[in-house]
Amino acid sequence: MVCACFGASSTKKEIRPSYISSEIDGYPLADVRPFSDKELRLATDNYHLSNKIGRGGFGTVYKGTLKDGRRVAVKTLSVGSKQGVREFLTEIKTLSTVKHPNLVKLIGFCIQAPNRALVYQYMENGSIYSALLGTKKTNIKLDWQKRSAICLDTAKGLAYLHEELVPHIVHRDIKASNVLLDRDFKPKIGDFGLAKLFPDDITHISTRIAGTSGYLAPEYALGGQLTKKADVFSFGVLILEIISGTSSARTNRTGSHKLFLEWAWELYEEGKLLELVDPDMKEYPEKEVTRYMKVALFCTQSAASRRPLMTQVVDMLSKEIQLNEKELTAPGFFMDAIQFSQKKSYPDSSISQIRDGHVSITMVNPR
Missing domain, CATH: 1.10.510.10 (Transferase(Phosphotransferase) domain 1)
Known part of the structure; x- marks a missing residue:
């Protein structure tokens, strides 16, 4: 009979959602929040065409509104774009550490297979x-x-x-x-x-x-x-x-x-x-x-x-x-x-x- 006072046999390992991570490729992230794909779809009205504000080399940028009311720009990586994965990870690593009034602020990211996205502060007057x-x-x-x-x-x-x-x-x-x-x-x-x-x-x-x-x-x-x-x-x-x-x-x-x-x-x-x-x-x-x-x-x-x-x-x-x-x-x-x-x-x-x-x-x- 196992003594229940130690609780060893009843402890369950906490399972974290796949999109939550404190590092990328072993690189620690500072002041950058992980988002779920569901959160970003809600923010952008399921990436509605009316929210499209631009297109980059490896994906499309949409405007959105988070639950707390903040307006953001969500840059999606084209599904299946192997070429863009390296650039995607580079951008997270770089912007998670740099802070300057003339550099765009990275708020968060989403890595929830197969979807990847970067979340920035929203810039009202575009580029x-x-x-x-x-x-x-x-x-x-x-x-x-x-x-x-x-x-x-x-x-x-x-x-x-x-x-x-x-x-x-x-x-x-x-x-x-x-x-x-x-x-x-x-x-x-x-x-x-x-x-x-x-x-x-x-x-x-x-x-x-x-x-x-x-x-x-x-x-x-x-x-x-x-x-x-x-x-x-x-x-x-x-x-x-x-x-x-x-x-x-x-x-x-x-x-x-x-x-x-x-x-x-x-x-x-x-x-x-x-x-x-x-x-x-x-x-x-x-x-x-x-x-x-x-x-x-x-x-x-x-x-x-x-x-x-x-x-x-x-x-x-x-x-x-x-x-x-x-x-x-x-x-x-x-x-x-x-x-x-x-x-x-x-x-x-x-x-x-x-x-x-x-x-x-x-x-x-x-x-």
């Missing part, structure tokens, strides 16, 4: 792309005060990732659709699925090419050499898009088929940079706007070593610093990128892994 650059632009009017603040605050978010965090983080996909705007038009960098961690003693890594054409630095697009300067290049393109109200992926306003950076560089050489400015922006301080565009050109120089650090970019945007334009060289993709590509062959698989577009190379004679 820079939807607000300013898309073919279906909203009625939002962004004056220079808002545009300049968006540029500067986004730079601060990137400077935090590159310089303040340990290990440092390279985002790898800085673009207009990945910078979100809250109700006050404060920008927050999102979509960290392609992010890479950089230990202090590492200057660069060789990696598969991933990102969006039009924003890719030449040394990365052609050789897979990734450094912080790849993000700096992408950010330079983003500044020019914000000022011009033109997407780098589309034909420029002149109707020619020149690449976006080629158009900007030619206007700079001709002393006509202000022709790049969005016609919808009626009033603006010409000197300050011109400085921002020149900073963008410093960021997009073809040689990575010539581009500034993001902390320097913050200073260049926020202070009336005299820029040494004698040191400014042409953007990529240009002659040096082409010559570099001729010295080394790259497997087709590398280029095919670039999302949302293809690599284009043009030849322009630098000054």
